[in-house]
Each structure stands twice: as structure tokens, then as C-alpha cells.
Amino acid sequence: MSTTTIEIKTALDTMLKPNPHVGKQSSVEVTDYNNRQTVGKITVDHPKMICRGVNVYYGEKHALKNVGIDIGANEVIAFIGPSGCGKSTFLRCLNRMNDTIPVCRVVGQIKLDNDDIYDKSIDVVQLRARVGMVFQKPNPFPKSIYENVAYGPRIHGMVNTKPELDDLVRASLERAGLIKEVEKRLEEPGTSLSGGQQQRLCIARAIAVDPEVILMDEPCSALDPIATAKIEELIDELREKYTIVIVTHSMQQAARVSQRTAYFHLGDLIEVGETDQIFTNPKHKLTEDYITGRFG
Amino acid sequence: MNKPSDSAAPDFRNRDIKTIVNAGLKRRHAAERRFRWYGLIAISLGLAFVALMFGNIISKGYPAFWQTYVQLPIRFDPTVIDPEGHHDPKAIESADYAALVRAGLRDLFPAVQGRTELRALYDLVSSDAAYELRSRVIANPALIGTSQEVWLLASATVDTLVKGNIDRTLDETERPIKDNQVGWIDKLQASGKIEKQFNTILFTGGDSREPEQAGIRGALMGSFYTLLITFLLSFPMGVATAVYLEEFAPKNRWTDLIEVNINNLAAVPSIVFGLLGLAVFINFFGLPRSAPLVGGLVLSLMTLPVIIIAGRAALTSVPPSIREAALGMGASKLQMVGHHVLPLAMPGMLTGAIIGMARALGESAPLLMIGMVAFIVDVPKGLMDPATVLPVQIYLWADLPERAFVERTSAAIMVLLAFMVLMNGLAIILRKRFERRW
Ligand SMILES: Nc1ncnc2c1ncn2[C@@H]1O[C@H](COP(=O)(O)OP(=O)(O)OP(=O)(O)O)[C@@H](O)[C@H]1O
Ligand SMILES: [Mg+2]
Secondary structure, three states, rough: OOOOOOOOOOOHHHHHOOOOOOOOHHHHHHHHHHHHOOOOOOOOOEEEEEEEEEEEEOOEEEEEEEEEEEOOOOOEEEEOOOOOOOOHHHHHOOOOHHHHHHOOEEEEEEEEEEEEEOOOHHHHHHHHHHHEEEOOOOOOOOOHHHHHHHHHHHHHOOOHHHHHHHHHHHHHHHHHHHHHHHHOOOOOEEHHHHHHHHHHHHHHHHHHHHOOEEEEEOOOOOOOHHHHHHHHHHHHOOOOEEEEEEEEEEEEHHHHOOEEEEEEEHHHHHHHHEEHHHHHOOOOOOHHHHHHHOOO | OHHHHHHHHHHHHHHHHHHHHHHHHHHHHHHHHHHHHHHHHHHHHHHHHHHHHHHHHHHHHHHHHHHEEEEEEEEHHHHOOOOOOOOOOHHHHHHOOHHHHHHHHHHHHHOOOOOOHHEEEEEEEEOOHHHHHHHHOOOHHHOOOOEEEEEEEHHHEEEEEEHHOOOOOOOOOOOOOOHHHHHHHHHHOOOEEEEEEEEOOOHHOOOOOOOHHOOOHHHHHHHHHHHHHHHHHHHHHHHHHHHHHHHHHOOOOOEEEHHHHHHHHOOHHHHHHHHHHHHHHHHHHHOOOOOHHHHHHHHHHHHOOOOOOOOOHHHHHHHHHHHHHHOOOOOOHHHHHHHHHHHHHHHHHHHHHHHHHHHHHOOOOOHHHHHOOOOOOOOOOOOOOOOOHHHHHHHHHHHHOOOOHHHHHHHHHHHHHHHHHHHHHHHHHHHHHHHHHO
């Protein structure tokens, strides 16, 4: 595992080059990318997670190139970028969901507090209890609403008695803003809910185990504006307790919910900064092109 | 409706796409109609063959569910049954009940004289009649000394004649029943002493050389024990293998090799499994021949690949989002499989298992190799008793020339088909039940 010191510089040289992402493959590019720098301040004062020199390969394909970024405690950080740029790939590195893909290989260092999550001594079960995930498509278990939320606490042995579990389930549903809608129908299958309710159920399921970080991969892409608004509100509330990483295609959403934003482009982390600054005053040409809608 | 943007669209383009589509529309509809006809024809043809097969089997087999009985006046003569008068159960058991039957027949036809004539008369009643009388006396010794009208099993030839399957116009020498016998039967029928009753022996008896006494109980029990072993071995092993290969095994050359071999195994002719069973289980391990245990082992080998393949298909059909959800919650791989994937795949696995079991139920070739084809009269009482199975029984009976066996062959086929339908029904019910739960 190599830890690369990331220098923070202007990206003048990058901008002067025509477009480094077009054309040649593999060895030539790899060296190229090793020198690539991210514009903006990647570090924060109170980091929850620290990622340095993260490279991801799908077989031969180099999907994520030398990414370094800090994720601050109790902040909402948004990952944006054109389709296929590696946002989901990076997100899935943070709770090692990439382990389930046989061809996927992750190199680099990712720390949660002070634990290297790719260290052999770290069990993924423990890691995923600390770093929860909400997926793009709502994926409740085909079981009752109650069972959906109770599942995490149950497998981790977080509660001992049924009343305790009941309380935890209700509290989680409440925090997810779903309790009013499902109070009377906890025994009905989770799949019988509407898409937006299902997604909030998935959030309730994720927060039931009281994780430290919640990863959300385009959590609103299958939802209508009202359901989206509810979830955005929810994210804002959850920030008090959790650190949230959200991937989104909607720049308005990123602007609304996040404090920091990271812009990815073809496997590179191009620019990181305060959300306000990224959207009003992007420093990198690619970021500017993207947020002004010139491509992507 | 008439939004300005609509009218703004150029008119000629609208018409153009319309005419283009319309021109092709007729062809498309015709193709669709043609395809529907092909489908209908294929289905009707299939149904016609099924109907033909069922019609043939049922028309041949249903008479076997009725059996001819003769009513005889039986005097439970104490001098025959219990000559010493000690009420000794042993003596009662070994008494000559056939003599009582013969006496009853002579009572009905006192005019019959002479050795050959009398033998022809005695032949009207099955040898089972004597056993029937014995069991009645043992069950109720008070019968001794009384006279009763008793319905006794007629012989197979009488049964065949009564069912109208013997051509009376043929010359005496060309049919299995003599003229004088026909006369007696007619007389008995006229006086209401011949009757067709439901054939319980078919379901309670083992195999027999006498068609009227032959039943499928032995074969049914043999099939039951064999399938029990098959299910107990192949289902857990098949499910475990499918889960391991699909969810846990690394994807490399070895697992590819295993997969190819399993697929090949499913296509191996069943008789090869029989030969394997003979070589391994009987010759090497020294297990007994003709035993349901060995039959079950052989059929497990045959069913296993079917269950594995169906199981893997069922596992792959579980959406990956469920797996991600479980793993994302911090479930271990085994928890993910046990809590979510396996329950969702279970209906598919059960269907595969039941299809495999139905195939095993209908299998005869491999069982011939391990000696389950012997003529076995006793109903098997355990896994080690010599036994045969339903399809082999059918095969054995189909070889016999007597009309009564032809009938029984079809009846046994009907029973086999009924079990298949039952199993498939069970598969559907189980599936429905499982589906409702999630
Ligand atoms: N399982 C996989 N196997 C091989 N390549 C993959 C796999 N998953 C992703 N990739 C590749 O990695 C690159 C990054 O994919 P990723 O899913 O991270 O993109 P993304 O930024 O999330 O895109 P989107 O916004 O469309 O979700 C893509 O080029 C994709 O083709
Ligand atoms: Mg994605």
C-alpha cells in the first residue's frame, strides 16, 4: 500500500494540455495519472475518513486513478461527475462493497478514524456495520417493514429483548421520517411501499445499526420531486449524527444538501472544495464545463 | 388537444410515417396471426397425443379396478378345520381350507362328476379363496361349525370371461376356458352368484403368478423407500452443492471443470448409473441386491445433477440488489445466503427437486441393473428387503400374456401417472405457499 502525498497546486499544466483522457491506454497513461493533481483542498480539520492514493482496477480497466480525499466528520460530501467517471466505484471502496466483484482490485489506503479498512485485521462485517449504504434503486428485503429495519440490529446482536428491538425499529423509522406512514402496517411487506417510501425504509434500515458513515449512491434517482425533497430534508437532519457521502447527478441536489463537493472525471478526482465555491467559482476547467452544462 | 406545437409540425411528415407504417402493418399482423396458428397447432397436436395416450391406458386399465367374485355356500366343517376339537390355533391355521371351497362348489353343482370335470369346476375359484377362508376363521373362530354364503375371489379366467374379454364363439380348444366352465359361469351369473367388486387386492397385494391375486403394494412400497432415500440424499446435497458453487466457490478452472462435469452428468443415460451402482454399491461395498437402499443411492446419483442445475438457476434468479442490501447491512456471506437468497430461491429449488424426483419415480433402467427386477411376492418392510418399483413392475407385467395382466399393467400405469400428477400438484402448492410468504 503506497501513500502518496498529494500536493495541492493549480491545475494550469492540466488545462494547457489538450485533453489527457482521450486516446492511449494503460502504461503510458498510468504514469501520467500518477502525477495528476487534484485542485482544491482535499484535507479537512476533523476527518472521519482519509483516502490516499486509491486506485481501482476492474481487470485490466483502470477505473479510479490515484484518488486522495478526506471526508470530514458530520459533513455531507457530494460526489458529482459524468456517467462512468468512477463515483460509485469510489463510494463502494469506502465500505468494501467492491470486494464482492471478483475482477475488482483496490490499491491504496482508506482509513476510517484510525483503522485502515483494507487491513487484514478489519472484518468487513464490522466495517459495514460502521459504514452503512443506501443504494440507487430502493432494495428493501422482501419481508415485512418491521423485519427490514430489525434485520441489522438482529444480525449484529445489538439488542437482547423484543421490546428493545421494537423501540429501535420505531426510532429508526421515526428518524427516517417514515413512521407516520407505516405505523399501522409494520407487518406488511416492505416491497408494498411506494418508491420514495421504500428508499426511506432503506435509510431507516441503514441507520438502525447506528453507523458512523452513511454512503448514498444516487438515492433519489428513482424518485419524484416530492419524495426527493423529503429525502434531502432527511439527509440534512441526519448530518447531526452521521457523516454522509452522497453520489448525485443532480447539481441542485448537491448544492442543496452538501457542504463539500468532489468532482470526478474519467477516474480522476479533478476538484474538491466547499460546495458554494465549486458551484460559483470552480477552479478547474473541467469542473466548470460540467457544472455549466457544457458536457456530461 | 390542438396545441400550437402540434399544428406547427409539418403535415407531410405525419402522413409519411403513417403510410410507411401502414404499408408494413398488414405484413406484421399476418406474421403474428401465422405464429399464433403455429402455436395453436403445436398445442393441439400435443394435447391430442396426450389424450390418445391417456384414453388408451384408461380404457385398458379401468376394468382392473373391478374384480369378479363368486358367492359360495361354505360349511365351516369342524371335522376339516379342527378335527381334534382342541381349538388349537396352530391346527386351525394349517387346516385344509381348499377342501371347504371345493365342497362349496360341489354343493352348488352336485351334478358334476369325474376327476377332470371336477378339476375344471374347482378352477373357477382362485387359490386365494382358501386363504380368505382361513383368515376369516382365525379372526372369528365362532364361524367353525356354521354355514355361510361367502364371496370368494374368482379365478382370472372367470374374471376375463365375465368382463367380456374372451370370445365365446371360438372353439373350446382355442380359448383358456372350457365349454362346461362357461356353462357353470352362466348359471352362476343367472342366479346372481357372480359379482364384480372393487379390486382391493390390486392395492394390498404383492406380486403374484396368479393375475387375480397380483397387486402393486409391493412395488409401491419399493418405490416409496427408494424415493425416500433418493430425496434424503440428493436434496440436501444438491442444495448445498448449488449454494456452494453459486455463492462461495471461486470462479476458476477447477470450478469450471466441476460445472462442466455436473452438466454432463445430467445427460448421462440412466442405465450407466445402474452399472455404476452395481459395480460400486453392490460389488464393492457389498450392499444387498434388489434393496431399495441401493436403488435410492443409484437414483440419487441420477437426480443430484438435476437438482444442482435447477438450484443454481434458482439462485442466479435472485436479484443481486437483495444480496447487496444484505451485504451492505453487514451480513456475512452465509447470513446473506441463509436469510435472503436461499429462501427466495427455495421455490425454484423445490420445483427442480420435484421434477428430479418425478423422473426418478419413473426410472426403471438403472434399477434393472441392481436387481430390483426380481419377482418379489412379499411387500418390502424396510430399506434392505428385496423390492421392486412401480415402473419395473409395469415392465414385468407388460411381458406377461394373460389378459388379466394386460389390464393390470395399464392400471399400474394409471397409478404411476396419478402419483406424477400428485407430485407436480405438490410442487405447485409448495411454490404457491412459499411465494405467499414473501
Ligand atoms: N463490475 C464492473 N466490472 C467492470 N467494470 C466496471 C464495473 N463497474 C464499473 N465498471 C467501470 O468502471 C467505471 C466507473 O464506473 P462507476 O459505476 O463507478 O461510474 P459512475 O461514476 O458511478 O457512473 P454513473 O453515474 O453512471 O453511475 C466505468 O467505466 C465502468 O464501466
Ligand atoms: Mg454510479
